[in-house]
Amino acid sequence: LKFDAMVESNPYVAAAAHNESVGFPGTLVDGWEQKAVAKMGELLGKYRSLRVYMDACVHCGACTDKCHYFIGTGDPKNMPVARQDLMRSVYRRYYTLPGKLFPKLVGARDMTKDVLDDWFRYYNQCSECRRCSVFCPYGIDTAEVTMAAKEIMDSVGHGHKYVNEIIGKVHKIGNNLGLPGPALENTLEGLEEDVWKTPAPRSSIRSTCRAPKYCWSRLRPTSSPSRTSTA
Amino acid sequence: MFREVVFFESLFKSNLWIWALGWLFHVGLALVLLRHLRYFTEPVNFIIAFIQPFGMYAGFAMAAGLAGLWARRFLVERIRYISTPSDHLMLALLLGIAVTGLAMKFLMHTDVVAVKTFFLGLMVLRNQSAACAPRPLPASGHGRAADDRVPRQQAAACPRRVLLADPQPGRQPARNPPSGALGGQNSRIRRTDMADETTPVAVAPPRPSQPPPPPSRPKRPRSSPRPIATSRPSRP
Numbered sequence: 238l239k240f241d242a243m244v245e246s247n248p249y250v251a252a253a254a255h256n257e258s259v260g261f262p263g264t265l266v267d268g269w270e271q272k273a274v275a276k277m278g279e280l281l282g283k284y285r286s287l288r289v290y291m292d293a294c295v296h297c298g299a300c301t302d303k304c305h306y307f308i309g310t311g312d313p314k315n316m317p318v319a320r321q322d323l324m325r326s327v328y329r330r331y332y333t334l335p336g337k338l339f340p341k342l343v344g345a346r347d348m349t350k351d352v353l354d355d356w357f358r359y360y361n362q363c364s365e366c367r368r369c370s371v372f373c374p375y376g377i378d379t380a381e382v383t384m385a386a387k388e389i390m391d392s393v394g395h396g397h398k399y400v401n402e403i404i405g406k407v408h409k410i411g412n413n414l415g416l417p418g419p420a421l422e423n424t425l426e427g428l429e430e431d432v433w434k435t436p437a438p439r440s441s442i443r444s445t446c447r448a449p450k451y452c453w454s455r456l457r458p459t460s461s462p463s464r465t466s467t468a
Numbered sequence: 469m470f471r472e473v474v475f476f477e478s479l480f481k482s483n484l485w486i487w488a489l490g491w492l493f494h495v496g497l498a499l500v501l502l503r504h505l506r507y508f509t510e511p512v513n514f515i516i517a518f519i520q521p522f523g524m525y526a527g528f529a530m531a532a533g534l535a536g537l538w539a540r541r542f543l544v545e546r547i548r549y550i551s552t553p554s555d556h557l558m559l560a561l562l563l564g565i566a567v568t569g570l571a572m573k574f575l576m577h578t579d580v581v582a583v584k585t586f587f588l589g590l591m592v593l594r595n596q597s598a599a600c601a602p603r604p605l606p607a608s609g610h611g612r613a614a615d616d617r618v619p620r621q622q623a624a625a626c627p628r629r630v631l632l633a634d635p636q637p638g639r640q641p642a643r644n645p646p647s648g649a650l651g652g653q654n655s656r657i658r659r660t661d662m663a664d665e666t667t668p669v670a671v672a673p674p675r676p677s678q679p680p681p682p683p684s685r686p687k688r689p690r691s692s693p694r695p696i697a698t699s700r701p702s703r704p
Contacts, residue, residue, distance in 0.1 A: 238545055238546065238549060295555070295558075296547075296550050296551055296552065296555050297479075297486055297490065298483070298486065298540070298544065298546060298547040298550060299478075299479055299482040299483045299486050300482070301546040301547065301550065302546065303482065313546070313549045313550075316546060316549075316550065318550050319549065319550055322550065335554070341553065342552070342553045342554050342557070343552055343553075343554040344552035344553070344554070371478065371481075372478055372479075372481060372482035372483075373478065373482075374472075374476055374478055374479040374482070374490075376478070
C-alpha cells in the first residue's frame with residue numbers, strides 16, 4: 238500500500254458556467270454539508286439498491302485487489318471497499334443508529350470539506366467498470382455508489398470539469414468536442430474526400446468481400462451512384 | 469443463485485483464503501444451529517438426529533474459520549486498512565458464541581435435559597413435569613433415569629399431552645410419585661418453582677393405541693394458578 242499516493246493529483250473542478258449550463262449550482266453552495274446529506278437521503282430513498290450496498294458490506298476484503306486503479310496507484314483509498322467507505326462513513330454518521338451514537342466504533346465521519354475532497358478525488362478515479370462487483374460475494378456495485386457520490390457532488394455545485402463541461406457542450410453546441418458547425422462541416426467534407434480518393438488496399442477488399450469485382454465497382458462513385466456497400 | 473448462496477461462488481473466484489475461511493464458518497454455523505434444534509423440538513426430527521455428530525465437528529470448524537478471518541484482519545495489510553472496530557467486535561462476539569458453546573460441551577458440561585425441559589415448557593409458558601422430561605436423543609444416555617421410570621411410548625407421548633390438555637380436575641394422577649421420591653438426576657430436573665406439590669402433574673396412563681386428545685382450550689379452574697417458568701431452573 239502506498240498511502241495517499243494520489244492525494245496530489247486532484248481532478249479539475251468544473252467552472253461555474255459549465256455547472257450552470259447543465260442545471261447544477263455554479264460553485265459550492267452555502268450550507269453544502271446539510272444539502273449533501275439531504276441529497277444522500279433522497280437518493281437512499283429513491284434507490285433501494287444504494288441503501289442495501291451501504292448496509293450490506295462486511296469489509297471482507299475480496300474486492301481490495303481487484304480494482305486496476307488500485308493496482309496501478311497503490312493508494313488504499315482506490316480499493317473498491319475503501320472507495321465505498323468514503324460515502325459509507327458519512328451514511329453511517331447520519332442515517333444509522335450506531336453511527337449516530339458511536340461514530341468511532343463503526344468508522345463514521347461527519348460531512349466535512351476533507352471528506353468532500355476525498356470524494357472528489359477518489360470517486361472521479363473510478364471509471365465505473367464494475368469489475369469489483371463481479372468479485373463481491375454480496376454483489377455490491379461500486380459503480381452505483383460512485384454514481385450517487387458524483388450526483389451528490391454535482392447537486393452542491395462541485396462537479397468535474399471534464400464531465401460537466403462536455404455535457405454542457407453537447408447541449409450548447411451539439412457535440413461533445415465543442416466543434417462549431419462550420420468546423421465540423423469542413424472536417425466531414427475532408428473525410429469524405431479522403432474516403433473516395435484513397436484507393437483501398439486490394440488485399441483487404443478481397444479478404445472481406447465475396448465478390449471482389451462487384452464490391453470494388455460499388456465503392457466507386459462514378460460507376461455506381463448508389464453508395465450502398467455490400468461488404 | 470443457488471451456487472452463489474450455498475457455495476459463495478464469486479468469493480471463490482475472488483479470493484481462496486476468504487472463501488475457505490468464510491465458508492467453513494458459515495457452514496459450521498448452519499450445522500451448529502440445526503444441531504441445536506434438538507433442544508427445542510420434541511420429537512426430534514431424524515435429520516436433526518442424524519447430524520448430531522457432524523454438528524460437533526462443525527462447532528470446531530466454525531471457531532477455526534472465525535479465528536482465521538480475524539487473523540486476516542491483523543495480518544493482511546489491505547484488510548487491516550479497511551477494518552473498523554465494529555468489524556473486530558462482530559468477529560469477537562461470534563467467536564465468543566462458538567467458544568462458550570464448545571466450553572459447555574467439553575469444559576463445563578451443561579445439563580441439557582434440564583435445558584430442554586425448560587425450553588419446551590417456556591414455549592407454551594407452562595412448567596414441564598420431571599416425569600415427562602423428554603429424552604434429548606434416541607439412544608442418548610442423558611435421559612436414562614427418566615426412561616427407567618416412564619415407559620417409552622408414554623415418554624414420547626407425554627409432552628404433547630402435558631402441553632396441550634390438562635387432566636380433568638379431580639382425577640387422581642396415576643403415576644405421580646410423591647415428592648422427594650425422585651432421586652439421582654431427576655432431582656435436578658424436578659423443579660422447585662412448581663406452585664405446590666399437590667398440583668396434579670399430568671402423567672396420563674399409557675394408551676398408545678388412542679390418539680392424543682384434541683388441542684382444546686383447557687377448562688382448568690383458576691383456583692391454583694401455576695407460575696410461569698421464566699427463569700432457568702435452579703440447580704443445587
